[in-house]
Amino acid sequence: MKKLWWLLLVALPYPAVASVEDPVAHPCYMCTDDEMYAKARSLGVGSHYVYQAASQTNIQGFHVTNEGGRLVATHFVPAPWIRSQYNTFMKMYKATRGEFVDEWSTVSLQPPGSPHVMKEQVQSDTILWGHHVGDLHPQRMEARETVRRMLERSFRFDFLRADTEHGRILRFESQSHGSSPLIARLNILTSVLGYVEFYFDYDTRRWEYLRSADWNLWIQEKADDFLWPDGSTRRNVYRRELMPYFLQRAEWAGVQVSGTPLFGTPEVSYVCARNTGKIQCFAE
Incomplete structure (x- = not known):
């Protein structure tokens, strides 16, 4: 039965990776309109997206062409799905971390084997938390798959599916260097058990385990x-x-x-x- 449960989880795929390249948003902090045009020209010929990094709603599109050896930027309004994703991402941005963090109030999931847990066991045996998903736990992959399923099915992340035509997701320039990931921080039902964090992998379109902590310490991974x-x-x-x-x-x-x-x-x-x-x- 345990093996069947695991196979059923794996058999539920996440939407396919986009076949069309994801658009990239380039920052222009506290910029004027003229400076946003200049930023677009600095990116060379092509279609570019520039955002006013101090604003949660100001992302603009520019077509840059070479006209007689001179770069010319022509403004266009980004598609609704791009504006929707940008607005949602920016509302989640945590400047102190330099990352996009969607923080859940409390989460209660069952760890692997929980239907067979004895009633007299403590609560931390019946709730999935960092101890179960950390690298040291023998059943970590099953526990992580449980969290991944919840994240993939959550309406909170419908904005990631806003491009119904190609499945593209707006990337930020900083993400090309491995920083500013989209993180889901799941606060466990009881605060003593801390939280679990997963990040969204743009390339695979999968949620992956990042780290976790109990009430005040990181869960040991090695x-x-x-x-x-x-x-x-x-x-x-x-x-x-x-x-x-x-x-x-x-x-x-x-x-x-x-x-x-x-x-x-x-x-x-x-x-x-x-x-x-x-x-x-x-x-x-």
Whole structure:
């Protein structure tokens, strides 16, 4: 039955990748109309889209031609689907992150195997969260597919399907360098379980797992994540109810954990360090 469920999920494809090239929006911050024309000419011969980067609604189209050795930009109004996508993207833009983030209030999904979960188990065993989708979890691909299905079926992203003729999606210039992705941030039903983030891959038209966190720490994806990024010793503090999941991820990553946390405290901490080439964590 479990195998059949997995095959059914995989058998539901996302709409085909566009056969026509996606249009690209080029920024022109706080520009005047004349400066937007100049920006279009700087892009060379062709049809270009220029947006006033300080505006959520101002995206303009320009046909640039070479007339007697001189570049001439002629304005045109972008298609409705381009304007719709631009407006929606800009409403989601988070300047502090430099990314487009669609933040969901709360999400409650079931992790793999949840129909067989015993009633006496804690809530974090019955709700899909970062622990289930992280790289260390053996059933991460099934858990990620569950999230992907929800995202693909959500009406929130109907704007991505606005080009009904060719299935194109407006790209921003910065996205050609791997930055400013479209991210869905899913806040899990209980705040202790944090959030899960997926990003939209323009090339495959698929939602892919990005990262996740519990109430205050990133979910470890590999052994080195139990340390600080520079490899130095790290003190990992957890709510007591999340301790079993930290220990499980450590086991999957081959990280040795020793010691017993103090009894009765709401939080527990583990100091993790690299000793003789191996990562070890000690309870405080």
